[in-house]
Amino acid sequence: MDFASDTTAPAHPSVIEAIAAVNTGSASSYGADDVTARVRNLLADTFETNDFDFWICASGTASNALALSIMCSSIGAIACHEEAHIERDERGAPEFFSGGAKLRLLPGHGAQIDETALRDALAQNNPSFVHETPLETLSLTNLTECGTAYSVDTITHYAALAKAEGLNVHLDGARLANALAHTGATPAEMSWKAGVDVLTFGLTKTGAIGCEIIILFGQMRQQFDALKARAKRSGHMPPKMRFLAAQATAMLDGGLWLELAKQANSSAKTLANLLCAQPGVSLAYPTDGNEVFAVLPPAIEAKVQQAGVKCYPWPGGSYRFVCSWATPQSDLDALRDLLAEA
Amino acid sequence: MDFASDTTAPAHPSVIEAIAAVNTGSASSYGADDVTARVRNLLADTFETNDFDFWICASGTASNALALSIMCSSIGAIACHEEAHIERDERGAPEFFSGGAKLRLLPGHGAQIDETALRDALAQNNPSFVHETPLETLSLTNLTECGTAYSVDTITHYAALAKAEGLNVHLDGARLANALAHTGATPAEMSWKAGVDVLTFGLTKTGAIGCEIIILFGQMRQQFDALKARAKRSGHMPPKMRFLAAQATAMLDGGLWLELAKQANSSAKTLANLLCAQPGVSLAYPTDGNEVFAVLPPAIEAKVQQAGVKCYPWPGGSYRFVCSWATPQSDLDALRDLLAEA
């Protein structure tokens, strides 16, 4: 029973097959290959626009940090939730890639930024006051770190607030697929149509080996050359790019990425129901995507630990259970049986 | 006829097979998996020691820069050849990862550092003179950027000179396999036994998709935690590490990496002979590895260009032809036929 993370899962077989399929003959290095060209077409279809540039990156941390490094100068600040991945789980990557930008942390339930806190931060922002670091970027995360989904309306609303103060808007979409599967929104609605300037479009947790796509929309495309230069100097411009691109094609082709996210969400819903059927169990946050945050009574907590169920204690006292596209029904069954004993 | 680079080649089929083979069930993230553990054993055998730590990284640029970032402080300098990859082809990665260290460029024929220049630089080094940035690290490259191989004796000698002045020694081994295939030296002899503290052990150009191994020997192991932290914050700690590790196992198992390098070197020797058989063709540097640098008379230059042979004009007036494990005999035959027409 491994619910530790969606990154402990294997890759979807289609990904491996796509890698094997492109492993023939010579191909131009650094993204000037046919497979990478196909990714562009697939992204244009997926996001219903051609007004974008993109860069494929094996790392989610690097994708976020690279994106932010072209959105915020070294003398600016990035507003984000205090539990955001870029603050809590990336070992200072945004500060490193930006050359010393600051993160301004905002509170809010379920890892969603509280609107009042956002408004206050924006209202106090004063770029002409040289002593304090001004906000230049708002970074949102969907799914959030607590597994909740922002609605398209909220993303749109927050982006508008930020833009009114001259900020640009980043969306960390490491689990965007899960948020879309939950809300039913289209990729376009949740990104550029909502005011998102740069999207980190994650496919790793969805089912790839390591494949995230940084997508620059509209005006932000002017920073594409800078993005590539920064990718190069940070070691995120692999010569044999076709293999990264192959992962993207496998995931995007026919909407596999969204199907896998639906599967993961569905497993999480089942898991949440199993847990909630137990007396004394409650959810810390709604299960919008593929992550369940459950507060367990001591007896169940002990049972779960004794059985070696892999899950992750979370700040605030709950446990995080993550499902992936590959979560086996047998793991869910085993958990059901375990709980039944309790 | 693609002799543009060893990075335009596909990966060896064993690499793809190894990736497919590990794609089953869940595995701990971030290197705490069985495949990564196997890499350790293979490296211990390959380098005949257990006194090492290692980190697998998809990028050669990042591997060099990460290695250097734990060997040189932000207020120190790195001595290297003026044509070194870290100076010429990494877009300032060492400066970025180190937080502003300087590169001190040394001359020398065939991209090998001239001994007198090295001695002079070391003699002038004065860490107590606060105004000038002192050398902290010597970075060597083998194969060099001009396709020549340092001997074990030279590496050993230069390392001793550097250590006598308190520097530590880095070896950029993006094409170490080719240098070993040429010299017949063992991996141990060319690395820790020669005084190398940190090795960037490249497998990408040899036949992997993207797989370099940063190896810390002896005392430098004390920096391993710092290396991991820096890998994390630069996006070089992939959650699904098993797939990187699988590439390494495929290459190291049974010495495949060395066999592939021998094959590439052999193709390059054939190619060099084909070219040198033509009147007026000369080699700019000896073909020690898998790269041929040839000065072409105008007629042959024109022929080669018209035929669309992929090769790379090199500073100084020669053309670089690179062979890989996958260079097809048909490409060599086609080149022979083309030259025969001339």
Add this chain to the structure above:
Amino acid sequence: MDFASDTTAPAHPSVIEAIAAVNTGSASSYGADDVTARVRNLLADTFETNDFDFWICASGTASNALALSIMCSSIGAIACHEEAHIERDERGAPEFFSGGAKLRLLPGHGAQIDETALRDALAQNNPSFVHETPLETLSLTNLTECGTAYSVDTITHYAALAKAEGLNVHLDGARLANALAHTGATPAEMSWKAGVDVLTFGLTKTGAIGCEIIILFGQMRQQFDALKARAKRSGHMPPKMRFLAAQATAMLDGGLWLELAKQANSSAKTLANLLCAQPGVSLAYPTDGNEVFAVLPPAIEAKVQQAGVKCYPWPGGSYRFVCSWATPQSDLDALRDLLAEA
């Protein structure tokens, strides 16, 4: 009536005289001069120890950031109060000088870190968890940004808590003189005896032109060469150091610095009393030093603004009034008269 800041005040005449006095003949550059040597002796007397190294710097922001840059690596974090000068008023200087370290912000009334918050942060600190940036340094400020003074006991207690978790301890003493004048503690008691490893000993706000002294105690002296190198590359190693040193001698000689702080504190106490004598006025924080934070009823607020009294609106709704050594009695009298009208 200028209560805007203690930095709008002139320098004490002794400082100007000392500068004029050293302006004769040639002197070695970069601190190898007799005046700087005298500063060492004065500091040894002032702090009752010889186990220290020091660097004089014209800037408080730079002094803090330089100090922190030798106390916290680029991959570490600094715990400080959420209203600390290093977070709020230095435009990201700690992040810049450290190469990307993070600040971990802790709450607490009166800009003093809450003990429970400190304990929690220390308890959660896990340097072996590579994903999150571990705390390496605790930075305290005395006087705090709200004009309150930490006691020697609290500094000692907090330092002990931090050291037990492997952190080192920085004290931002931009207004240390005012804190000492209030508490009656000796410089030694409030610094190295309390567990402070590096002190930013401010003399600018006390009465110099621009003169702060970074003092490294005990083990931290091993970082002195690194400090000088970092001072050099950030432009804080002036060739004509004797003029900075002269400011320090003027202030330290005969304890002038402490006398001036007592004078400033006394003026602030008078000012606080004037304000509190008015119905409806309350102090947001106790007036421990030379800063008064007063909540003004609308009538008085209007009166003060109409009269052009220079003071500074503070987050939370109070006004900050600052006195310096040079606050004229006439300004205090004028304020009394103004309030009497109200």
Add this chain to the structure above:
Amino acid sequence: MDFASDTTAPAHPSVIEAIAAVNTGSASSYGADDVTARVRNLLADTFETNDFDFWICASGTASNALALSIMCSSIGAIACHEEAHIERDERGAPEFFSGGAKLRLLPGHGAQIDETALRDALAQNNPSFVHETPLETLSLTNLTECGTAYSVDTITHYAALAKAEGLNVHLDGARLANALAHTGATPAEMSWKAGVDVLTFGLTKTGAIGCEIIILFGQMRQQFDALKARAKRSGHMPPKMRFLAAQATAMLDGGLWLELAKQANSSAKTLANLLCAQPGVSLAYPTDGNEVFAVLPPAIEAKVQQAGVKCYPWPGGSYRFVCSWATPQSDLDALRDLLAEA
């Protein structure tokens, strides 16, 4: 006999007097004071333009690095002479302030960039080649590190070459006064009229305590806010700015700065003549300003060393003797007598 540096000299008495004169009453912090306003008027007169912004800084190293940090991005490179102060004597300050930009070193006699080398570097510059760091800025120095003066024509010519390739132009004028005194050119002719975008206008070596002025001309004024932010976060925005400004007014008023430079140049000419009158002495570079670089025969070298004459051995085998505004005639006489004995 102290010819070690122009920074061992005292400040001109007018500078001290100016500092004393402004030390009265309260003044707005951070440059919003009357004295700083006067500097603007004096600079407008001196440089015959109002199309500029400026920032006063106590440090020459910081002034250069701050200037370069707004002229070159962290992913760009700066072309300069291989003996330039920014490369050799600032401990990596440009790399630090820019966030990792590279210096591209060009050769040339007398620390003046060779035109062919400059043309070659510009011709090879390829900003669209992502792997190599492209030049963004040309930094010239006048006086050079070898005491020679670029003519206005050469500055103008080099600036035009650089601008044709999209670079902007920085002039390190730590000893600009000496170059102007030598060439007879006006400040305007040697700066913005010649194509200089940002000038580091040094007054410290000329006779101030520590006072350099970063001047942004024309289009570069758009970076003024960024410059201030970077000055703030590097600790080069002193609250009591009036004292820095006072130094500038003292030096600029009535052209004192130029008079002092003429005096220093004249002393150096006398010194050069004294040395050259000795058999076997030759000058390594012409004495255009206040620095003499002399190759001494062994007998004279020994004499000079025994007498404790302060001068500085220079790379290449000469000795550097520096005169300042304050070089006493008695030192020149004493040197004459010493040489007469030889």
